[in-house]
Amino acid sequence: MxxxxxxxxxxxxxxxxxxxxxxxxxxxxxxxxxxxxFRKAMDGLMNxxxxxxxxxxxxxLRELGANIRLRALAKLPxxxxxxxxxxQANGIKVHWAEDGEQACRIIRExxxxxxxxxxxxxxxxxxxxxxxxxxxxxxGIEALESxxxxxxxxxxxxxxxxxxxxxxxxxxxxxxxILHEKTGTERTRDVDTMTAAARSQLRERFMAAxxxxxxxxFAVAETGTLCLVENEGNGRMSTTVPPVHVAVTGIEKVVxxxxxxxxxxxxxxxxxxxxxxxxxxxMISSPRKEGEHDGPKEVHLVLVDNxxxxxxxxxxxxxxxxxxxxxxxxxxxxVYTRVGGHTYGTTYPGPIGxxxxxxxxxxxxxxxxxTASSLCGACxxxxxxxxxxxxxxxRLRRESVGEGRGNVPGAGVKRTRKEVAAWKGFQFMATHPxxxxxxxxxxxxxxxLTPSRLGAWTDYRIAAKPAGTTLHALVKRxxxxxxxxxxx
Amino acid sequence: xxxxxxxxxxxxxxxxxxxxxxxLFYPEAGLDGIRLLEREGVEVVFPExxxxxxxxxxxxxxxQEARAVAAAQLDLFPEPWPIVVPSGxxxxxxxxxxxxxxAGTDIEEQANEVAGRVYELTEFLVHACHLKLEDRGAAExxxxxxxxxxxxxxxxxETGPALLAQLGxxxxxxxxxSAECCGFGGxxxxxxxxxxxxxxxxxxxxxxKAGAQRFVTSDCGCLMNIAGRFEHQNKAVAGEHIASYLWRxxx
Numbered sequence: 001m002x003x004x005x006x007x008x009x010x011x012x013x014x015x016x017x018x019x020x021x022x023x024x025x026x027x028x029x030x031x032x033x034x035x036x037x038f039r040k041a042m043d044g045l046m047n048x049x050x051x052x053x054x055x056x057x058x059x060x061l062r063e064l065g066a067n068i069r070l071r072a073l074a075k076l077p078x079x080x081x082x083x084x085x086x087x088q089a090n091g092i093k094v095h096w097a098e099d100g101e102q103a104c105r106i107i108r109e110x111x112x113x114x115x116x117x118x119x120x121x122x123x124x125x126x127x128x129x130x131x132x133x134x135x136x137x138x139x140g141i142e143a144l145e146s147x148x149x150x151x152x153x154x155x156x157x158x159x160x161x162x163x164x165x166x167x168x169x170x171x172x173x174x175x176x177x178i179l180h181e182k183t184g185t186e187r188t189r190d191v192d193t194m195t196a197a198a199r200s201q202l203r204e205r206f207m208a209a210x211x212x213x214x215x216x217x218f219a220v221a222e223t224g225t226l227c228l229v230e231n232e233g234n235g236r237m238s239t240t241v242p243p244v245h246v247a248v249t250g251i252e253k254v255v256x257x258x259x260x261x262x263x264x265x266x267x268x269x270x271x272x273x274x275x276x277x278x279x280x281x282x283m284i285s286s287p288r289k290e291g292e293h294d295g296p297k298e299v300h301l302v303l304v305d306n307x308x309x310x311x312x313x314x315x316x317x318x319x320x321x322x323x324x325x326x327x328x329x330x331x332x333x334x335v336y337t338r339v340g341g342h343t344y345g346t347t348y349p350g351p352i353g354x355x356x357x358x359x360x361x362x363x364x365x366x367x368x369x370x371t372a373s374s375l376c377g378a379c380x381x382x383x384x385x386x387x388x389x390x391x392x393x394x395r396l397r398r399e400s401v402g403e404g405r406g407n408v409p410g411a412g413v414k415r416t417r418k419e420v421a422a423w424k425g426f427q428f429m430a431t432h433p434x435x436x437x438x439x440x441x442x443x444x445x446x447x448x449l450t451p452s453r454l455g456a457w458t459d460y461r462i463a464a465k466p467a468g469t470t471l472h473a474l475v476k477r478x479x480x481x482x483x484x485x486x487x488x
Numbered sequence: 489x490x491x492x493x494x495x496x497x498x499x500x501x502x503x504x505x506x507x508x509x510x511x512l513f514y515p516e517a518g519l520d521g522i523r524l525l526e527r528e529g530v531e532v533v534f535p536e537x538x539x540x541x542x543x544x545x546x547x548x549x550x551x552q553e554a555r556a557v558a559a560a561q562l563d564l565f566p567e568p569w570p571i572v573v574p575s576g577x578x579x580x581x582x583x584x585x586x587x588x589x590x591a592g593t594d595i596e597e598q599a600n601e602v603a604g605r606v607y608e609l610t611e612f613l614v615h616a617c618h619l620k621l622e623d624r625g626a627a628e629x630x631x632x633x634x635x636x637x638x639x640x641x642x643x644x645x646e647t648g649p650a651l652l653a654q655l656g657x658x659x660x661x662x663x664x665x666s667a668e669c670c671g672f673g674g675x676x677x678x679x680x681x682x683x684x685x686x687x688x689x690x691x692x693x694x695x696x697k698a699g700a701q702r703f704v705t706s707d708c709g710c711l712m713n714i715a716g717r718f719e720h721q722n723k724a725v726a727g728e729h730i731a732s733y734l735w736r737x738x739x
Contacts, residue, residue: 022680029686334669338686372680374673374687375547377640391588397549404551414549423545427553430508431560433537440512456681460688461716464513471506471515475534478519 016159016345018357021368024343034169038340041168045331048274049382065267066386068260069322076312079221079254080303086224090286092299100130103304107132107213107246108139110300114244116141116210122230122238123147124215125163125325126248126304129347129360132213144209146202146234148195155182161341163348164272164327169340202234212238212296216249217324218264219301222257226301228282229268231275236282245296247284251303252312252321264324267384271326307359307409314407316395320355322385327352329379329389335372344369351379355392363400363410370396437472444468493643495615496570501531502612503564503571507578508540509708510729517708517729521574521609524735528617532572535564541573543581546589548675555589562586562595562602570616571606574731575707576638577674579608584641608638609731610647610706623655625737630658631700632730633691633714635707636669648706648730655737663694672713688717696725704730 016024028034072079084094097103103126111119119136121127121143133143133154145154149166153159156178160166167175172189179185185197214235218227226247228235239245255261269275288295311317330336330350341349346357346366354369370393373379379389398404401419402412429436443450444466454463502525510518522532542557561582565571573579583606590599613619632652638644645667652660671677671687691714695703701724705711708729715727728736 022682025680025683029682334671334687335680335683338683368679371676372683374636374669374671374676374684376636376669376673378636378667378669381640394547394549397547398551399549401549403549420550423548423550423553426540426545427556430539430542430557433539433560436539437536440508443512456678457716458720459681460685460720461713462719464712464716466512467515469515471511471518472536474515474519475506475522478522479534 016342018345018361018366018369020345021343021372024345025339025372028339028343033171033174034340035338037169037171038337041165042331042337045274049271049328049331050274052270052274052276061263061267062384062386064263065324065384066322068255068264069324069385072255072260073252073312073318073321075256076251076254079256080251082221083219083224083254084303086221087226087301088224090224091289092224092226092284092286092301095300095302097302097304097306099306100304101135103130103248103302103306104132104135106302107248108136108141110244110246111136111141111211112139114210116244118205118209119143119211119213120206120209120238120242121145121147121150122212122214122228122235123150123166124213124248125160125347126215126250126306127213128160129306130248130304132248143213144202144205146206146232146238147230148198148232148234151198151202152178155179159342159347161349162327162330163325163352169342206234206237206241209238209242211244211246212240212242213246213248214239216247216253216301217268218261219249219254220256220258220261221254224285225258226282226284227261227265228284229265229278229280230282231273231279233280236280239282239284240295243296244298244300245284245287246300246302248302248304251305251308252323264385268324268326271328271382271384310407311359314405317359317392317408319387320352320359320392322387323352323356324385325352326384328382328384332378332382334374334376334378344372351389351393352387355387355389355396358396358399358408358410363396363408363413365410367400367410367414370394370400437470440466440470441473444470493615498528498617499530499570501533501567501569503567503569504532504534505538505541505561505564505571505573505578505582505606506534507573507575507708509712510574513712514708514729514732517732518574520729520735521572521731523739524609524613524619524731525572525617527739528613528619530617533567533569538564541578541581542589543578543585544674546581546585551589555593558582558586558589558599559595562598565602565605568605570612571602572609572612573606574609574729575709576608576635576642576644577707577709579606579611580637580641582606608642608644608647608706610638610651611642611644614647614650619651619654621651621654621734621738623657623737624739625655625657627657628659629661629699629701630733631661631663631666631695631698631703633663633666633670633695633703633705633710635705635710638706639667648704651730651734652704655734658737661698661700663691663698663700665690665694670710670714672709674709677713684713688713692717692721692723692725696723700725702726702728702733704728704733706730 161169336350400414546554677684
């Protein structure tokens, strides 16, 4: 990137892997700055969401949101065809990509056929999922993120730590330092000054870009309309200023009717950032028409599968695809709040990431993610489209230990003889009541022998000891004494 | 979110499912729950062959093992009496997950029928027994920790505090982020010990900051976790199952 002159010392690309969840969690938990940044940000987001829904009948709205998404998924193959036909009728060229690599290639070819050397991007998590920036850079095409958070993360050679607020892991001072180091902006604590600096840096780049790339929040099948939700205007700039606009999205983002959009949008903006409406809501329905003075001359839509149709085959896992990417599940997750987004080592962190990433990356790499939840249910409670996230986490745990349906890549990877033996032992005890009573009674009698150190549990807690008498025994005694009283 | 539940009038008899944690670690809490019910004139039947609801295996992904354990419990409740469970976690397992666990099997109907009769103890005391309490204890500041399963799986954020509110000498103090998980989560605490530790650390800090001399909870997993952490820190904040606390202060 021209902006990152070679004279500026790079802070070094930080890489995270889901395989290293435990180590990354350890590092994050030991980093007071990360802990404080996330706690503060998540507390703020939770409060804003709560306040903005106020006295709305949220349950009814969530039910509606869930039904709209379920209906779209039920008709997904037909709706995708309808979307393609209507987009093409509108002059939007539609491309299909089976995986991320193919999607990258399609976008590269669009760029190359127009001799494009610079791409400006609105925010798109799918493009993160398919590692578009790195792919384009390798092909000699510069890709610049224009969402402020994404811009900062890109300058800092990181990946987003949140799907809505990519730079949420950074605080004001850190952002000031990044802007200073990478762009020569004077150090300041004033947010408006920093925003203005980034704005003027980006403004020139929009004008110079050959291609604009964006994501899509809702793709409307009946009208062939692409809806884009944003706050900074960078989405509008990316999709209107460059002569070519490429929208890229997962195949699940389709909705049936235009009237399906307002309820989903109401849920999205409120769940994500606690806003009644976002500053911009773009509806893209065609390239520049004859006689119009602005807008791109070409609009493309790249529909990416990348494992989604595999998820679609399973009637339980299918619910994963309802997601409208609001991020409320991470904002409310007590685990995400403490370890931050990078710890997960995946494009999508937090609860939604833990139920989606295994399909995208396989359980070999992601086996620690479905267990990284206390199943407290906060994610499922706030999900605007009522995805049963805790149930899906349990389903993936089942897949990990080989007791699911076996249709998730890497199924069975966590199954070990030792653990199977332990659970078979538990099953034997708990299905043989006399063995259970004998065992629990002995455990109570031997309570003095209970080790005071029980692995990780006792690093932070004093272990409870068996009580000495079981409830079974207490109840017997209680019943005997009651019977005696009755005799008297 | 649990759908609106219609509660039965106070029955003559109930089954009591004690849970494995209570059986082994907190049997007095189970007995105190039974005493509270008996004091209301309800006969309590304790099926002797009960063991564990199967949840530890279920949440660990060991579906077959969980199903075998759960199936063994289903046969313990042949009469149509309510099944009272002194835990939102085990209660939630039985009410919400038994139907899922046996869906499509030949005992699906039995599982649904049993699940429909499961009540958490404080829920049953409030909504079926309409329990009235007379406080005989000393003045005390108490924090309530409602378990995530009771709160979210069973929709019972209110029943514990409602019972405590009847205790005239008890000042119920509100902790910061009271709805947040304490970090127990069953095997989560063992698989992700450091994350769990960070969570329970915040929970004990919040309870202490609220000025509580004691915390009560309706779940022994949370009790074990939070009390164990307080003890490790040598803090004087005591923890107790709500059944024991209610019984102790009103008997």
